[in-house]
Amino acid sequence: MTPGARVAAAIGILDAIGEGQAAEQALTRWARGSRYAGSKDRAAVRDHVFDVLRRRRSAAAMGAGADGRALMIGSLRLQNLPPDDFFTVEGHAPAPLSDQERSVPAVPDDDGTRWNLPDWLLPEFRRSLGEGADAAGSLLGTRAPVTLRVNTGRIAREDAVTRLAAEGMINAPNPVAETALDVTEGARRIRNSASFTEGLVELQDAASQAVAAGLPEGARVLDYCAGGGGKALAIAADPARAVFAHDIDPRRMKDLGQRAARAGVHITELATADLGAAAPFDVVFCDAPCSGSGAWRRSPDGRWTLTPERLEELAEIQQQILDAAASLVAPAGVLAYATCSVLRVENEDAVEAFLSRNPGWTCIHSERINLSQHSDGFFAAHLTRLQE
Ligand SMILES: C[S@@+](CC[C@H](N)C(=O)[O-])C[C@H]1O[C@@H](n2cnc3c(N)ncnc32)[C@H](O)[C@@H]1O
Known part of the structure; x- marks a missing residue:
């Protein structure tokens, strides 16, 4: 053409x-x-x-x-x-x-046009990002980086750099996660490369890698919203963990067995009906469904299809997930909550809403990974029961 x-x-x-x-x-x-x-x-x-x-x-x-x-x-x-x-x-x-x-017409210089967001979202975007709103808004208009997770159970990150370069992919260590590499040239070769098919690397955003790596210690980990299993695979790279994967829609996990085999790790898939018998878990990780606003560079129509009603509905689903997942956490275990959203209503507000309904719980860790040229925007919080 x-x-x-x-x-x-x-x-x-x-x-x-x-x-x-x-x-x-x-x-x-x-x-x-x-x-x-x-x-x-x-x-x-x-x-x-x-x-x-x-x-x-x-x-x-x-x-x-x-x-x-x-x-x-x-x-x-x-x-x-x-x-x-x-x-x-x-x-x-x-x-x-x-x-x-x-x-050529004159372009208006208002926030909605500069950040390429719908007007209804601007107040929440400003409230969530404060002084960082302009930088984040501008970044949302750029292409997302292509990032790999090195399967460090198989190969060290520095060796992966050399190996990928030999296969025609120019890459460099990514500062957001110790397992991450940014691919700056040859990205279209990844899926057919030997490094990929042999399970030495996976495609995964660096913030996702950092959130998985930052989970608290604990032998039995349940990925409650496993989806395609990207984070479950990252968690399972730690041989000290037994990893279980669940999703309300099990079809989303259909490739997980094959991906786990390629990576040389084991993940036990659990149906919703089997969760109670398999509980408790030391860590229950909820990578909750969200607006995806931290990853809108990758799914750019998300910002135009999101509505105020859908955002409200997502906030309700996030609370239901936290409530259901909390019941699966061991007495001294951790409920980990994460979203690839930059919006407070899905992040800090969601944690606060859960804590106000559950006074026996407390937040021991909360972090935002800013949207940057090296990663999507992410939020993670770790909650645990107050000890008597
Ligand atoms: C953000 S995605 C997960 C992405 C995945 N963790 C990964 O790293 O590839 C959220 C997932 O939550 C699932 N989900 C939605 N509602 C749920 C619920 N009530 N309980 C469990 N999973 C749910 C969705 O089917 C979707 O796969």
Whole structure:
């Protein structure tokens, strides 16, 4: 595909998203109907679409419109790429810019446009991040780093650096977690590399790695919201732990057995009905469902699909999870709560709500891992029962 044809494809996908399709669904549908598109084309189209979604408000302002065409014009301008180079009509490129489209509008300098967030979320974003709001808002408009977790049970981080470099992936130690490596070049090779297929590395954000590494000691650990099991795998890398995984939707754990085998670790999956018999656990870890606001660079349509009602609903689910998980914690054990959200309502407020309903519990640790060029934004808190 020509560069212009890739832009034309992105415009069609953005229009489908504008009509209500989820971003991943719209991309998959386009790829299925475009067998001529090779893997580099698919990656380039995806990058265009995600670049727009990360900066949709600024792109709409720069392109003077909200449809796919205007958003793509705006997005190219934001990247200092002249739209005229892509809108040539040749080789399946979109039609050339009209005189009106060629005049570059002035972009408003309000927080919502600069941070590319919906207006309703701005008060909560400011309350949550305080002086860090501007930095976090700007970062949300950039591409997320590609980060690996080194399976240190198998290979030391410094040896992994050399090995990955030999396989064409330029990488460097990440400062957020001792097991993390940032891949700066060759990231598309990861999944087919021997290092990956042999279980020496996994793709995982550095904040997730730091949260798993920061869990308190304890032999029996339950990952209560295990999902695909990324954190369960990281926890299981410590041979001193017996790790159990649970998710309300067990289909989410379908690849966990295979991933654990590749990593050379053992994880026991538990159905909801079996939790009571397997309890108590020294640590019950709840990586709770949340807005995902700390990871909106990776799922950039999340900020446009979140609603005040959904945020409220998530806060209720988070309390239900804490209550259910608390009953599985050993008397001197720890209930660990985490989200990949930067919003107070899902973090500090959630912990406070649990503690006010459960005066026998106290918070012994609470930390925010800031959104940065090295990791997503994360929150973690450790709660335990007050000893008599
Ligand atoms: C943030 S994701 C977990 C990601 C996972 N820990 C990882 O590292 O890949 C949250 C998970 O919580 C699960 N979940 C939602 N409600 C739940 C509940 N009431 N009890 C247990 N799990 C729940 C969801 O199915 C989802 O897989």
